Amino acid sequence: MAFDVASFRAGFPSLTSGIAHFDNPGGTQTPAVVGEAIARTLTGPLSQRGAATLSQRNAEEVVAGFRSAIADLLGGVPGGVVHGRSATALTYDFSRTLAKTWSPGDEVVLCELDHDSNVRPWVQAAERAGVTVRWLRLVPETGELDLSSLDVIGPRTRLVALTAASNLLGTRPPVATVAARAHDVGALVYVDAVHHTAHAAPDITAMGADLVVCSPYKFFGPHCGALVADPALLETLRPDKLVPSTDVVPERFELGTLPYELLAGATAAVDFLASWSPVEANRRERLVAAAADIADHELRLRTRIEAGLADLGDRLTLHSQAAERTSTLFVTLRDRLPVEAYEHLAKQDVLVPAGTFYAYETFRALGLPVDSGLRIGLAAYNDDADVDRLLEGLADFLT
Known part of the structure; x- marks a missing residue:
């Protein structure tokens, strides 16, 4: 059964803006269920972690839920999941x-x-x-x-x-x-x-x-980071830490009070992805199945974009050519500045960024000046109408 992109898009209030987002490698839009989880956690009874009161138990449950969700997403174990600011x-x-x-x-x-x-x-x-x-x-x-x-x-x-x-x-x-x-x-x-x-x-x-x-904000979650490792490996590592803070793994790597609301949002993002699975199974298996369906959807759109770029001839160069790759395309323009293309498309509410993308070594290896192209990045909520607007906007700009 084909991925239902219309139903998927309905979960994202921000998409009513009319913007066609191709800036997704820099951070995706956020579904309502993630925002609701953040607000619910932040405004509910919440204290430092413990067991004596509901507010303490809520904090404990949020942390445990985050570790379990990220472990399922990356195929690890909860005891090896470390939260970070990014x-x-x-x-x-x-x-x-x-x-x-x-x-x-x-x-x-x-x-x-x-x-x-x-x-x-x-x-x-x-x-x-x-x-x-x-x-x-x-x-x-x-x-x-x-x-x-x-x-x-x-x-x-x-x-x-x-x-x-x-x-x-x-x-x-x-x-x-x-x-x-x-x-x-x-x-x-x-x-x-x-x-x-x-x-x-x-x-x-x-x-x-x-x-x-x-980074959960790259897959519909809030702005934070997560690391997964074997707990036995983490036991061998000795980070700098405050004397009173716990030395238990994985907490020994987490500095200060955790942002419980962001942990809850990251868990909600993982659960949101799992909810699009075509099969009933445990969460890890549902995540794998949902990812496969989304990848097929993105690949179909990527193929459309590649065909449209080819129709523009030698006015641009597509540098994304690897046999195994995500639905992310980097292009340079023959006679025009990438920032001009970005600005032209943005006026039509088509967001295709130009920039360094923090890929300094890749630009150097390609023999290209940093900040020399456009990055077109697909996400699950992109649809054919987005692609149409992108290709029409690029053709108009390059004419």
Whole structure:
């Protein structure tokens, strides 16, 4: 049965604005059920966590619900789920913690496909620790990961950090292949699944990842981050923390009082996604089934957009060419500035951003100036009418 995009869209009050959102890799719109969960939690009885009163128990239940939901989404276990202010903040926190175990002569391996949040924290930690940074390269013509560059992973490698999907090109590199090579030399694997989770239900075990981060606001939730790892691994890590704060995993990595309302909103976003499953099963299985249906829907729209871009000929170049990729397209224009296209489309309530997208290393590897193109990113609520408006607007701009 085809994905019912009209019913899906009905859950999002903001879509009545008439804006056709293709800015989704930067953050999606939010369904009413998520906003309601946030408001209900924030205005209900709520205190510091405990068991003596309803307000304390509510806080405990929200935290437990968040850990369970994120674990189901990423294929982990609740005891390995850490909340953070953002994926960037979590990566900085864990880079500092992991770097305590590094010594001069060690190496970390990073990837040219990554958002800077999975690059700069590791580069800066490596500089402080006197550790060498090596690179997994991309193939500029295709946007694929250059598998020959896996040779940089060797006996001195302590950590490999890479994306599960490029937020600029959509490329899905073979994470499991990279992880296997890393584990062969005893290195940890840190995976940025922020963009990937918006288009799939990742599986930390299948990826071979040791630590995975995601951001609920990329899949219809509130602005926060989450990290998933094996609790046994987290037990071995010693972050900086306040003396009175608990040393229990995963709480030892969470600084200060948790934003209970955001945790409730993230849980509601996961449940919202699971509710679109075509099968009755446990939540993890429903998330996987719903993600497959949504991916098919997005792929159909992506194929329409690609055909429309091809009709515009050499006036633009589509750089998203990898065989395995999300429904995210990066294009450059031959004779026009991307910001002019963005402004032209915005006047028609079609939102296609131009910018750096924090993909500095990817731009460099492509041989392109930073801020040199447009990113067209699909989400489950996009429909054929959105695509029509996008293609008509681009054709009008380039005429």
